[in-house]
Structure formats: structure tokens, C-alpha cells
Amino acid sequence: MNRDIIEYDVLIVGAGAAGLSAAIRLRQLAQQQGRELSVCVLEKAAQVGAHVLSGAVIDPVALDELLPDWRSQGAPLTMPVKTDEFLWLTRNQALKAPHFSLPPQVDNKGCYVGSLGELCRWLAEQAEALGVELYPGFGAVAACFDEQGRLTGVITGDMGVNRAGEQTDRFTPGIEIRARYTLLAEGAGGSVTREVEARHGLRAGVGEGQFGLGVKEVWRIPHAKHRPGTVTHTLGWPLGRAAGGGGFVYHYGEDLIAVGLVTHFGYSDPYLSPFEEMQRLKTHPRIAALLEGGERIAYGARSISEGGLQSLPRTVFPGGALLGCAAGFMNVLRLKGIHTAMKSGMLAAEAVATALAEGRQHDELGDYAEALSASWVGRELRETRNVKPLLSRCGSALGSMLSGAEMWLLAMGVRMPWTLTHPGSSRQGMKPAKGFSPRPALRPDNVLTFDRIGSLMLSNISHDHDQPTHLKRRNTPQEEAARIVRFAAPETRYCPAGVYELEAGSVRIDAQNCLHCKACELNDPEYSLLWTPPEGGSGPQYLGM
Template sequence: MTNQELVAQYGPRESMDYDFVIVGGGPAGLSAAIKAKQLASGAGLEISVCVLEKGSEIGAHILSGAVMDPKALTELLPNWQELGAPLNTLVTQDQFLFLTKDNSLEVPDWLLPTCFKNEGNYIVSLANVTRWLGQQAENLGVDIFPGFPAAEILYNEAGAVCGVITGSMGLDKEGQPTDQFQLGMELRAKYTLFAEGSRGHLGKQLIARYSLNADADPQSYAIGIKELWEVKPSQSKPGLVVHTAGWPLENDTYGGSFLYHLGENKVAVGLVVGLSYKNPYLSPFEEFQRYKLHPKIRRTFEGGKRLAYGARSLTAGGLNSLPKMVFPGGALIGCDAGFLNASRIKGSHAAIKTGMLAAQAAVAALQENRSGDELAAYPQAFKKSWLYTELNQARNFKPWMSKGLYLGTLMVGLEQKVLGGKMPWTLHLKHADHECLEPAAQHQPIDYPKPDGKLSFDRLSSVFISNANHAENQPSHLVIKDAAIPVNFNLKIYDGPEQRYCPAGVYEYVQENGKARLQINAQNCVHCKTCDIKDPSQNIMWVTPEGGGGPNYAEM
């Protein structure tokens, strides 16, 4: 049934009114909620704020490396240490390695640009930091609704955003109501802030509706694949941060790895692969598994135990790919817009800062009895902030690295180490990631080693420890626009790249009566959004599943 038919039969929808509705319970959304409550309290103003989170709990869908710069957090909550923020492992040492298949070369500390140095930063579980931020928001009176995805945008008669509609519950695979059916609610707001993370489902719609990217470079993404390990005490070095470039990726493929030593003998390890890669046979998941087999890397994990697995896209285009951040009735914050600093491999501090800046603009608008207009003060404040300065200094990082490892490294070193980020030129990205994939006939298949079950693993055993779960009898949240394209275009020209770029085994081509068919195992999905980004025909659309579905990350 269509939404209109559901409303006609089961409506009208219940509705709730708020001053601010925030879509997404990550660092950006929660920081916006906290800042709004702080500002309102300081001004003697009573405001209502709600945060919608599609995960089963705050932090369930949060995955990041992560090394965290506490600068923005200190601005938001100066007493975060007293409040028990889970920033416990201070970085004590940085290593940057260039890998070949069998060897490694460590870059001397004096040669490292500032962007690769982490003095004063913390190795964290961003999922745990986010849970703590959720507690701080609730203490201030913010309403937080986990398990309630925002599925649709509400517009008023003037075309301004005036809230969102949560997803309906209890639909079967064909979209028909079951005995457990519950119609989604309307949450109406004077201003709605979208903090869905990278490649946000609603953020993508807003960018298209209001042409927010008309003056921006094409956005560029990467996929980050991560595991959490418990290693032998002899291999645990709390505070050590290791980054690598080079093998296993080819020199023309953007990417690199991270290896972060937390306390309690735990190590976070991952590989980031730019989604502008050309070879349709490349599998980011398989590249990550063989990375752990490198002689320099494997010694950390031998005799250890893998605890968790997950994957997530990164919005990595930088300053020149930022869309316009505001539109009538709301704003994009955090990675929904794309504030990640790819050169520093950090985005949580940027997410917190943009959440604060948007909240300041929104509260000021309420004080002036405004609603539903563009929060022009938000992008103006961003332009005057330390975050803009930081991103401006790194604006050429992704364009340079897209030109290859060697030239990119040389030029990034020149710009950051020699020129201190004050370069008189600006480079631009020209192609969206899905446009970069080349036909299979131009490439050779990659022979990946079989998983050994000790250091390297298969997809399904990995998905199992991501705790991914979706109700089996629900509509697929992976929508194929044209059912003929996967076989007639993707399989025929690119040899079915979706079965390789997906890190969760969602897509597979099966034979039926001598003909190929794309099978979608949506229950495996970890919500990384790679398919929505990399599909060469842009025929796959990720939409929100039933509330609470997806991964459940404990410490990622």
C-alpha cells in the first residue's frame, strides 16, 4: 500500500510539535540538542527539542576509528572530564608507515605534517562517546526516541521544511499492514536539523530539492571497514596510533589503514578505501582482510580475538564539496553535509562544532520569533570559525590524493609541511564516485587469499559479530529502481560490482533456469550506504528500514 492509502485507511497520523526536531542521534545531532538547551536556559527561554535515532539505542549505528580531537567537546561541555566522558586513552605516539607487500617504511616524525600528528587527542569508541552525549542531552530535558527513523520530510504550503514523518511499523514484505501495524507519526518543528551521517537518506533528498550542491564540487566518499580486537598483553600499547598508506591498495586507489591501541588490551583496526576506485573487481572487504596478513601488521593480532566488525561510508570531499548547508526550515549538520577532515582522518570534532553552530542560529531565530526561514547565521558563523580555517587548509587533500599515492603524498607534504596549509591554489574534484568505475573488460580479476579464520574472515561471520538484524518480514530498505539494470547493465558491463563493494554480503547474483538474477539479502545490511554511492547506474536507493534494524555496535 502507498503512504496515502495507509493514511486513508489508518489515519489521521498522530502528531507532536517541537521547537526543534533533530534527525540523527550521533555527535552532530546530540551536540545541537545540548547546545540549544544550554542557550535557551541561559536566555530564560523554554524550548522543546527532540532527537530521532533509527538505531535500537543511541550509539547502536555509530562506527568510527576513532581518534578524537576534544576541542569542540571542550567548547560544548567544558567539564566533560568531571562528567565522565569516555575519553580515557590519550595518544602517546604516532607512526606513519608506507607498506609494500612484504615490507614497511616508517616516516620520521620530523617529516610528518601536522595533520598526521595527534598530540592532545584521544583514542575512543565513538559509539560510547555518543551514548554519553545522549545522557547529557537527556539530563537537559531533550526527548530522545531511539528506534524511530525519520522516513519522510514534511513541507508546508510555502515549500519550507516543517518536520518529518517517522517510519510506519508492522508492514510485510509487500508493504501490506500486519496485525502489528502502526502508522508513522508526524513530528512538526519550527526548525529541523538533519544529522543522519554520511549519505543521509533525507539529506540526499534535500540537496536535490533545493539544489544545495549547485555551486559545489561533486561529493566524494570512502568506505571505512573496522574490527575491534582483544590482543595479547604483550602486543598492547595503549596510546599508539598507526596509519599506513600503500599496500594492499594500488597506487591509483585512494585509501589507507588505521590501527589504534586502546586500553584493556583492545585494538581498533580498519581500512579506508575511496569509492572513486576504477577496478570493478576490487573488494574493499577483501582488501582489508589481506591487509591484516602483512608481516608488519599481523604480529599485533596473532593469538588475539576478534570482538566486533562493522562498516560505514565517509563523506570525504572536503570544503569544496560542501553543499549549501541551509534551506527554508532547517539545516544539514555533521557528515550529512560532509565536514570530515580527510587529511586528519577526523570528523567527530567537526560534527560537534557544526551542531553547535546550527543550534546557535536556530535559538537566535526563536528569540526573534522567526520560524521556517533559512538560518543564514549558521553558514556565516561557520565561515568565521576555526573549523572553516582547518578545512580550508586541507581543501586540496582529496583532489591531490585522487591523482595517485606518490604525487598526492608529495603535494600534500608540500602544502601542509612547507606551506602550512596556506597555498595560493585550489584543486577541484570533477567526477562523482559512481562515474569512476570502468568496465570489467579493462581490468583483471583480483586473486584474494581465502580467509584463514584466525586473522582473516569471510563476510557472513563478520556480519554476525556486527549484530546486524532486520525483521525478515518487512519491505526491503534497498530499493532497485529498474529491475532489469542489475543483470543487463551492471553484470554485463561491470561483472556485478555490487557483490564485491558491499562489505556485508547483501548482493549476490544467482542462477535460475540458466539465467542470472540479483538476490538482495537485506537482513545482512550494516547501513554503510556504499551501494547507494557506488552503484554505476545509480539504480540502488537506500531508504530507512523499520525502526531498530541494522547493526548494534557495542564499542565501535
């Protein structure tokens, strides 16, 4: 197929916090050096921020470095954290941890509560003002390599192909976009990242990684109940011993709260539904009282990389680098990855700018890997390296206490000499269904609790029903039938969008419901499902998430 070819100095795949920070830093450096530097950012969503979802409590340390005057320039971070709460929930009680007992590393003083999607839209405006070319609605579907295996760019998806794979009258072939360096900032489970990782063995020695799923809603509550700047994290009920993870409730904006649940993959019960557990969380008396009289205005979900230092792949390869959640720089202890993602983008930009100034292209950006390790990103990951393994091995209660003890020792200058390993890939934790019983079904009241299909209306999903399905099966029909029996089709429960439905012994895929959270690829126990990019612009259209 003949494709148009466009060339840039630097191509960035993904307009999230990491990708936009890289783009801004590249143009800043080019202006400082008086050099011409063409920078292109591709974003698969119809508009920047439409696929972005996070809690979000944001540490501004990276933003302070990138755009020091952001406060006076209208950045949508206006709600500083005023109150921190950590609660242990039972079915009807909420036990508050004394603030003095919490390790200093988890203190949110100086952080802000807000919408990551809105922040990314603002960052996109800053990037375009600096001369970055930003193209929403163009998803990267394949990597391009030269004869030496160096990444030379990507191919964007074809438009106007029907479900049968036939070209329609609106067919437009994808474009090959070439660059001297390509930075991948696709988030967890990116398709081009997956291809590059396999081509260059970036995960040799660290395995597949550790992931979890965040399910989030935004509510507008009565003004009298709103406590601006209050940040609450919960452990315990409803997940209990069934899975690692915890809930959050953040107050911000005009009587808005973000309420959600993060469920760590690696749980054993294939009947567990993170979506339903999130709905149950809202029935806790403390949270239900807060939501009473309120209105749910947004819903969404996304997978997160949470393995930390021990799960980091090699971040550089010939022709480019991995940024943000594509690599996995989340600090699990602090429940934050936005600041580290932004810093990774800035450091990659600086390494690229140096390489281009020296006349190099398509080589490995060793300076980036070294700078990451030497930066505060590397320090945070090293200091918290044992948190995720402790949570995986010991459970939320004991794992949190042991992690807290280690952090207190660190605060006193005592560093643990050991590095714990993860117990294996997170998907390997799920066990066959014969050892479990179906969990009690959630009966939504459509006031406080809701079903998945009704929730999707708040995600503004848009997929052309006639386009080819972007959710693929990797197994044979015989393997699929055996998997359904062995694990009782767990995707019908862990998918937060109702994409997968069990009918007459087989699973039907309703791809038009997909939230692009990628849980199906990252959590399936036999890696039988594969997420691929649909036609550009498809998917959720999150507002204020």
C-alpha cells in the first residue's frame, strides 16, 4: 500500500503528561539554542485529554521545573491539598490512622487535587504555543524499523475500513511518520510499546510487569458536604483479603469529588469484579452519606503500571525511549505517577536534544537512562522498591504496616540492604474457578450504585459499529473453550465496560463499549486477549477525569 510519508526530528506517541512534557521541553531547548527542531505528538483520542484518567492528587515538582510560572498562566490546578486522611474500612466502620503514624513520604502537603485530563489539555496549549505539531485522532498502530532494527517511526491507522476488513468509500490509508527519534508515551499496555519491547527484548530479566485497574467516578455533591482540598485514602473493605488495592475520595473544584477504587491485578478469585467492588465501596456509611443528594457526572477506568523498580524494562532502544506509564514509573507508596511521568519526558527530551545537537540519530539514548537513575525519579523508585512486593506477598494490611515501618526507618537514615522480588507476573495470580464460588451479585439502585452499561453513558464512548473489532483473540477455538471452563470467563467480570458477555458457552465481544483500559490484555490469566488501536478518535471522551 502506498502511504504518505511525513518526517520530523522527534515523534512522540501519546499526548499524556509524559509525552506533552517531553514535547514542551524539546521546544524550550530548541529556542534556547536557537535551533530548528520539528516535534510531532500523536494522540489516538479525538482530543487531548479524552482518554486521560487519574485520581488525581498531583505533586507539582515536575511542573515547577518544566513551567515555573504555571500558577500565573492559568493551569487548572487551583485546589491545594488541605487535609489528608487514611482510613481502614470494615463493612460499617471507618478507623482513621493518626496522622503522626503515617510515614512522611505519603504526606500530600504541597500537592494539588484536580483533573489530569484538564491539565493535559492545558499542557497541549503550552506545547502548541511553542511550535509543537499535535495531532489528536491519529492512533499509532505499528512501529517502523530499518534493516538494523532501529525504530524509525510509526504508521497511523487506516480510516474507513468496515467490520469485514473492506475499504469503504471514505477509506484513507494511514500515514508513515518518520523521525530521528521516537518517544513512546502510550501508557500501560501500549501496542507500539509492546512491539518494541518484543523486538529489542526490553523486558528480559524483569518479566511482564505488575498492573492494576483504577475505576473512577466524579460526583457533584451538596455544597454543605464539600470539604475543598480533602484527600481520603482507604484500605480494607470491600476488597478485604480478596485482592490488594484501596479506595480514594478527593474533594476539589465546584463541589466535585472523585471517588474510586484501585484493584491490584494478581488476585486469585476469577469471580471478582473490580467494577462491582467499586460500587460496593460507595455503600459504606461514611461514603454513602457524602454522596447522598449528589449527582454522578462522569465514569471511567484505566489500567496502571505499578511494579516499580523491579518491573522497569530497559527504557532505551535504537531510535527511541519509553516514557511514563509505558515504562512504569509509578510510586506505589505515594499512589502517584504523574510527576514521575512528566520528569521522565523532560529527561528524555534533554537526551534527544543533546543527541541531535551532536548529529546523532536512531541510536540508543544512554544519557536518558543514566539521567533517570540519577534523578529524583530514580531515588523515589529505589526508596520504595519493596512496597509493591510487600503488598503482593503479605496483603494490604500487613504489607502496608511493613512498608510503613521501612519508610520510617528510611526517614531516620536507615536503608534496607535488600530488594524484594515480585512473586511473579500479576496475571499469574488468578486461579481456576473450581476453587471458588460466584460472589454475590450487585443489585444497583441507580441512585448510589449502577451497572456497567448504564455507567458507559457518562464516558461518552464513540466507536463506529462497522469498524473492525480492535479486541483480538490470541488462542484457538479449542483453547478458548477450555479457558472459559477453567476460569469461568473472568473477562466478563474484570472488564469495567461490559465488553465481554457469556452466551451459550462462548464469549461475545461488544468492542463498541470499550473504555481502552486494556485490562483484558493485562489481566487475562492465559494472555488470550489482545487490545489493538481502533480507528483514530474512537473510544471514551472523558470530561474532567
